[in-house]
Amino acid sequence: MAVLKQRTLKSLTHAVGVGLHSGQRVEITLRPAAxxxxxxxxxxxxxxxxxxxxxxxxxxxxxxxxxxxRGSARxxxxxxxxxxxxxxGVDNLYVDITAEEIPILDGSAASFVFLLQxxxxxxxNAPRRFIRLTxxxxxxxxxxxxxxxxxxxxxxxxxxxxxxxxxxxxxxSTGQHVEFDMGSGSYARDIARARTFGFTKDVEMxxxxxxxxxxxxxxxxxxxxxxxxxxxxxxxxxEFVKHKILDAMGDLYLVxxxxxxxxxxxxxxxxxNNKLLRELLAHPDxxxxxxxxDVKRAPAGFAQLAPAW
Ligand SMILES: [Zn+2]
Numbered sequence: 114m115a116v117l118k119q120r121t122l123k124s125l126t127h128a129v130g131v132g133l134h135s136g137q138r139v140e141i142t143l144r145p146a147a148x149x150x151x152x153x154x155x156x157x158x159x160x161x162x163x164x165x166x167x168x169x170x171x172x173x174x175x176x177x178x179x180x181x182x183r184g185s186a187r188x189x190x191x192x193x194x195x196x197x198x199x200x201x202g203v204d205n206l207y208v209d210i211t212a213e214e215i216p217i218l219d220g221s222a223a224s225f226v227f228l229l230q231x232x233x234x235x236x237x238n239a240p241r242r243f244i245r246l247t248x249x250x251x252x253x254x255x256x257x258x259x260x261x262x263x264x265x266x267x268x269x270x271x272x273x274x275x276x277x278x279x280x281x282x283x284x285x286s287t288g289q290h291v292e293f294d295m296g297s298g299s300y301a302r303d304i305a306r307a308r309t310f311g312f313t314k315d316v317e318m319x320x321x322x323x324x325x326x327x328x329x330x331x332x333x334x335x336x337x338x339x340x341x342x343x344x345x346x347x348x349x350x351x352e353f354v355k356h357k358i359l360d361a362m363g364d365l366y367l368v369x370x371x372x373x374x375x376x377x378x379x380x381x382x383x384x385x386n387n388k389l390l391r392e393l394l395a396h397p398d399x400x401x402x403x404x405x406x407d408v409k410r411a412p413a414g415f416a417q418l419a420p421a422w
Contacts, residue, residue: 117241117405119204121145123233130216133190134178136326139212143228146205148239151369152198154181154188158211167367169390175383177324179364189214192363197225199366200300201234204241220308220332222359226301240404245373248399252388261380263389268375270412271295275357276379283336288351293358295414306348307355310334361386
């Protein structure tokens with residue numbers, strides 16, 4: 114019997130870009146890591162290198178993006194890279210960065226998928242450990258029209274269902290609900306290319322708060338009060354809600370292990386997704402940790418994750 118194994122990169126890979134919120138130039142290097150390392154962000158620009166391993170508790174700011182901290186060292190906007198790692202099943206990785214924000218690149222996870230696949234993905238000699246939901250866990254915020262919620266429920270596999278409600282003509286004319294199942298869909302094809310989005314009316318307020326300084330039409334879908342301003346339009350008919358799935362996959366992977374669960378959410382975001390992880394960790398009676406000694410018994414989408422090349 115073949116055990117379902119952990120995965121890392123075959124070789125290192127490198128990119129340069131700017132941070133969406135900070136506008137800072139940043140170099141990023143993705144490097145292979147030993148089994149059970151997890152995903153570790155490393156601030157190599159600080160006088161002493163600081164390692165920031167991912168965990169739900171390390172998330173310290175969820176305004177517009179997910180930020181991890183360790184002491185005074187931070188790393189902003191980790192969710193799109195984390196989403197690519199979740200979608201490609203990468204368990205162990207060092208992410209060396211020369212500034213405090215992961216580069217936004219094209220605003221989606223497609224560039225990270227390309228980087229990871231170019232480096233190649235390697236099986237490691239250790240079983241992959243999953244957090245398997247055994248009871249549902251749910252969180253919500255707000256009342257009436259402002260209500261948002263997110264839920265994890267038992268499922269043999271990993272699937273995500275998301276509904277948005279922005280009350281904006283350009284968004285409302287697209288698909289408002291999407292479901293993605295790792296067992297039947299392709300992350301790289303169906304989800305990874307969906308870009309982040311924003312509204313021109315919010316940009317002034319965001320910039321006054323030091324956010325979106327690196328944002329623009331080449332790394333986001335930008336809308337005025339009526340329409341999409343990007344010359345080329347949308348990449349998917351339902352690109353907005355697909356980006357919310359992309360973000361949720363990144364936010365949820367911060368728990369440090371892949372989930373065996375069905376995630377469903379209505380108007381959730383980085384803050385509520387992190388609250389959901391904390392609720393999960395606070396209820397150890399709702400999940401256990403499992404491995405698959407026989408890869409044939411693993412759910413579809415995990416067993417079939419072949420090496421990327
Ligand atoms: Zn995003």
